[in-house]
Every structure is written in structure tokens, then in C-alpha cells.
Amino acid sequence: MGNRALEDYLKAIYKLAHEGHGAAVGTGAVARALGVSTPSATNMLKRLAAAGLIEHRARRGVTLTPTGEKAALEVVRHHRLLELYLTEALGYSWDTVHAEADRLEHAVSEELEARLDEALGYPTVDPHGDPIPAADGTVRAVRDRPLPSLAPGQAGIVGRVSDADPEKLRYLADLGLVPGAAVTLLDSLPFEGPLRVRVGDAEGSEHVLGRELATDIFVRSAGVDRDPAKGNR
Amino acid sequence: MGNRALEDYLKAIYKLAHEGHGAAVGTGAVARALGVSTPSATNMLKRLAAAGLIEHRARRGVTLTPTGEKAALEVVRHHRLLELYLTEALGYSWDTVHAEADRLEHAVSEELEARLDEALGYPTVDPHGDPIPAADGTVRAVRDRPLPSLAPGQAGIVGRVSDADPEKLRYLADLGLVPGAAVTLLDSLPFEGPLRVRVGDAEGSEHVLGRELATDIFVRSAGVDRDPAKGNR
DNA sequence: TTTTGGTATTAGTCGAGACTAATCATAGCG
DNA sequence: CGCTATGATTAGTCTCGACTAATACCAAAA
Numbered sequence: 195m196g197n198r199a200l201e202d203y204l205k206a207i208y209k210l211a212h213e214g215h216g217a218a219v220g221t222g223a224v225a226r227a228l229g230v231s232t233p234s235a236t237n238m239l240k241r242l243a244a245a246g247l248i249e250h251r252a253r254r255g256v257t258l259t260p261t262g263e264k265a266a267l268e269v270v271r272h273h274r275l276l277e278l279y280l281t282e283a284l285g286y287s288w289d290t291v292h293a294e295a296d297r298l299e300h301a302v303s304e305e306l307e308a309r310l311d312e313a314l315g316y317p318t319v320d321p322h323g324d325p326i327p328a329a330d331g332t333v334r335a336v337r338d339r340p341l342p343s344l345a346p347g348q349a350g351i352v353g354r355v356s357d358a359d360p361e362k363l364r365y366l367a368d369l370g371l372v373p374g375a376a377v378t379l380l381d382s383l384p385f386e387g388p389l390r391v392r393v394g395d396a397e398g399s400e401h402v403l404g405r406e407l408a409t410d411i412f413v414r415s416a417g418v419d420r421d422p423a424k425g426n427r
Numbered sequence: 428m429g430n431r432a433l434e435d436y437l438k439a440i441y442k443l444a445h446e447g448h449g450a451a452v453g454t455g456a457v458a459r460a461l462g463v464s465t466p467s468a469t470n471m472l473k474r475l476a477a478a479g480l481i482e483h484r485a486r487r488g489v490t491l492t493p494t495g496e497k498a499a500l501e502v503v504r505h506h507r508l509l510e511l512y513l514t515e516a517l518g519y520s521w522d523t524v525h526a527e528a529d530r531l532e533h534a535v536s537e538e539l540e541a542r543l544d545e546a547l548g549y550p551t552v553d554p555h556g557d558p559i560p561a562a563d564g565t566v567r568a569v570r571d572r573p574l575p576s577l578a579p580g581q582a583g584i585v586g587r588v589s590d591a592d593p594e595k596l597r598y599l600a601d602l603g604l605v606p607g608a609a610v611t612l613l614d615s616l617p618f619e620g621p622l623r624v625r626v627g628d629a630e631g632s633e634h635v636l637g638r639e640l641a642t643d644i645f646v647r648s649a650g651v652d653r654d655p656a657k658g659n660r
Numbered sequence: 661t662t663t664t665g666g667t668a669t670t671a672g673t674c675g676a677g678a679c680t681a682a683t684c685a686t687a688g689c690g
Numbered sequence: 691c692g693c694t695a696t697g698a699t700t701a702g703t704c705t706c707g708a709c710t711a712a713t714a715c716c717a718a719a720a
Contacts, residue, residue: 199677221698234678236699241676253685253698283516284542294539301530309517432707454668467708469669474706486668486715 198300201269202228203238204247207258208266213356218255264331271327272299274320275310281321282314288321288372289363322363323354323373323412338412342389342405344379350413352377357410369393369401371411431533434502435461436471437480440491441499446589451488497564504560505532507553508543514554515547521554521605522596555596556587556606556645571645575622575638577612583646585610590643602626602634604644 195201206227210219225235243250247262258266276295280286286294302310311317311329318334320326325334338353352375355366370393371377380400382389389408393399439460443452458468476483480495491499509528513519519527535543544550544562551567553559558567571586585608588599603626604610613633615622622641626632 222696230677231679232698233680233700238677240699280539284539284546286542290538294536297534297536298531298539301534303527303530305523306513306517306527309519313517455666463707464709465668466670466710471707473669 195268195300195303199238200242200245200247201265201300203235203242204258204262204266205269205273207248207256208263208270211258218251218257220255224256267327267331267333269299271329272302272307274324274326275307275314275317276302277320277322278314278317278326279310287364288367289360291321292358292360319373321373322356323352324356336412338414341377341379341391341403341408341411341413342382344413346379346381349376349378350415351375352411353414354412355410356412357407362407362410366407366411370399377411377413428501428505428533428536432471433475433478433480434498434533436468436475437491437495437499438502438506440481440489441496441503444491451484451490453488457489500560500564500566502532504562505535505540507557507559508540508547508550509535510553510555511547511550511559512543520597521600522593524554525591525593552606554606555589556585557589569645571647574610574612574624574636574641574644574646575615577646579612579614582609582611582649584608584649585644586647587645588643589645590640595640595643599640599644603632609649610644610646 203224206224207219210223210227211217214223221235221239222232224239225232228235230238239248239250239256242248242262243256246259247265248256248258250256273295276298277291280291280294281288308329318326318328325336327333336353341350341352344350352371352373354373355363355371357363357366366372376394378392380390380392386405388402388404390400390402391408393401436457439457440452443456443460444450454468454472455465457472458465461468463471472481472483472489475481475495476489479492480498481489481491483489506528509531510524513524513527514521541562551559551561558569560566569586574583574585577583585604585606587606588596588604590596590599599605609627611625613623613625619638621635621637623633623635624641626634
């Protein structure tokens, strides 16, 4: 624990790697994620590579080494434990915790981590529905898909909402679009444009959602949560 | 909130200024307090002066300007609120909180500060008996004196124990020398050497204390004067 | 007055991490 | 098959804080 810049890079790489399913992460993407110029990123990525935390294949992008992944998970764990703790114990709202946790995560010791974990009853999910990595580095597999990937008429349960912008989060919360909520995709165009959704089972609560927002909402199937037939790409 | 190095310097200067009652603080003292070379301190003090946070009178030492004092108090407030919160809410022991708070204090936002303050019921004293500056910068005046300044035979109440070393703190706690404890100075030599003390009212609990340790213990007179509110443990 | 010693400051360097400007590599298109 | 857009890298610079070595200041002792 300790090196701010380093940890931020690892976290960013981890997140990018997981939202662009598994592929290597480009320098530019990292730079954008951190609000930094691409040369700065290149520079830093070299150092991370030298430290054995990432694999940097020339002009191809980077991937975390096992060591790097472990370090990244540690940071993510701190972040999500903090988010949950701040909302549970100190009354933060889900739209503001992110920023606070971002600052605190780098100062969390092993001991504090353990105490937070215990105080929360060893939770597995943070306030946005993201999984909290376990102390041993295990992460519960997320098997949810972006809201727009539902078929028109299909219903789902909101699993997580992965945006950091407080304003958007507040807006979504107003609509009732928080983890656990039932949502039905009424209709949408194939690849772009807004979608119409119904939140909950009530008749009245139909809303139009911009695509941008919708793709940050992840749902799991509404029905009986079953079967390992994981064929849905 | 934000600049680690800067805040550490301000905090150090503040503390030094208050333990050597009111006088200006020397460069060397600052350097020692921060574990840094004197040139580094000189260098940094210049920057603090340029930023208007301290007055740097040539070869005479530094004092905090009003702005600097305000900033320093903010850091101290964060530190002490954290120490108290960590012990109250997360079960930390008084000997280990210091290090944890040292790391976290720089990442505490106004909002978190306020929430901690509220969760703790607007406390005025941290686990070591040090006063917690109020949000407006007010600090309750400490009116206690070092244990060795008692006259032989005189009794007092431990007000605060101002050491950061976990081992020493654990030792003192073992002896029962924690804020709120009654202590009687049995006898001692004028300026150096160990002292004999009795802790509490019992007959059996007499101990010999090294001078070093004893000067970190501050007592107030045993008699009447009292803030009625404080339920110190 | 000169010496000596403690303390502060200057001078010069270094590493981390950021930046801009310029160059290079590659994929896709014409 | 070459050209161009996109993205990555190199080169060079800056600031922040730290460091060592050398120097300057002041105070008491000789």
C-alpha cells in the first residue's frame, strides 16, 4: 500500500481489461481513464512493466501479470469496502462515495481492510453492485449484461450500475434504477439511440433512457436465476 | 486537503510550537520531527513561507501565520477525529491508531470530517487525551503539566499521553496510565532519573518510570476542576 | 580576538511523474 | 502498392521533494 500513481494505473488497467472482455489494454485508454497524456502513460507503463506488474507488448497494449493483478485487486477491494462502509456506517449516498473512496483507498492498511471487512460482515457486493474481491483475491464472477442487450419486452434485475458520475447516479436513483430493481426493456433500436424501459412492475413508471446511461446499467435475467449454460456472448 | 508533504510540515510545526510553549520553531527541529535532512527542511520551509503559511525569520525559526495555523489545525483535527473514530467504531487500540490516522488524515474531505464528527457526537478529546480542534478552529486550552512537575507526594489525573510509539503506549496502558487515571508522584530527583509513582488509589500499584516516559504524561490537578460532560475511559 | 561547535543555508543532483512537440508504426483505404 | 489516420513512442523539459557536500552565521570558550 502506498504508491498513489502506481495503484491508480493498476486499478485503471484492471477495470479496462474487465470491461473490454479480457483483451489487452491500449496505452491511450489508460491515459484517458486517468486523465493523463499518452506519453505520460507510456512512461508509467514502462515502469510498471519494469516492476513486473504488467506485460507490455510493444505497440500491442498491456495486460496485468499475476503479481500486478493481485495488487490491482487489493486496490479495488479497498475501494469497494470503503464505498460500502461509507454508505452503511456514515450515511453517504451512493453517488458521492466514489470520490471519497478514491482518495482513501490508497491509505488503507491491511489492518483497516480487515476491520472494515469484519464490521460489514464480510460483504461481497458494493453499493453499486460491483463485486468486492475477497481477501484471497477471489472475485465472484459477474454474469450480467448491459441493459441494451436485452430483447425488447424482456425483463431483468439490475445487478450493478457502473458509473462514477454523481449526477448520473442521482438521476438513475430517482428513476429507481438501483441494484436489485426490476427493469423491463420496452423497445429500442439495435445499436444506438435512446431506449424505453419500465422500472419495477408498476404500469406508470416508463422512462426513456439515453444509450450512454443505459450501457452503464447491467442486468441479470429476471426469472429463476439458474443454469450454467453460459452461451450468451 | 491534498498535499501530503505540506500538511506534514504544518502539522509538525504546529506541534513543536505548542510543546515548546509558543516560541518559534527551528529548522532542525522540524527536520528531526519529520525524519528529513535539514536542507530538505530549509527548502520546504521556504516554500511554505512563499505560500504565506509560515513566517520564516532569518535564522530565528518559523511560526505559523494565521492561514498556516488554520491549515495545520485542519490536519490535526482530521488526525484526532480519525484516531477517535478508529478506536470507537472499529475497535482499534490506542497504541496503533496513530500510524493509521497519519496515513488517512491527508485524504479526509470536509464531508467525511463532518460525518465523523457527527458520528462521534462532536467530541473534544481524542484517545490520547489531546484536544480535538473544533470545525471553526477553536481549540480547548490544555491546562495540564508534565507528570514530573508534580511535587513529591502530589496527586493528579492523567490528562493526556502524548507519545506515538505503540510499544511505549502499550506499556503505559499496562500500568494503567491512561487518560483519566489517578496518579501520585511518590518521589523523584529534580531534573533527571526515574520517578516512582502510584497509579490509582490502591496501595499495591507503585511503579518506577523512566524520565523519558514520564515527560510524555500530562496531568491536571486531582482536585475539583472538571468538565462535567466527559465520560473518559 | 581567535577558536570551536552547533545550526542554517547554498549549491548541485536525483527520481518520480507529469507535460509538449516531434517521430514512428500500423491498419485501412484508395 | 502507396497514403493517410490513428495511436504509441521518443526526446526534452518542468516541478516537487528528497539527498550530500560545502559554506555561512552566531555564540560561547579560550
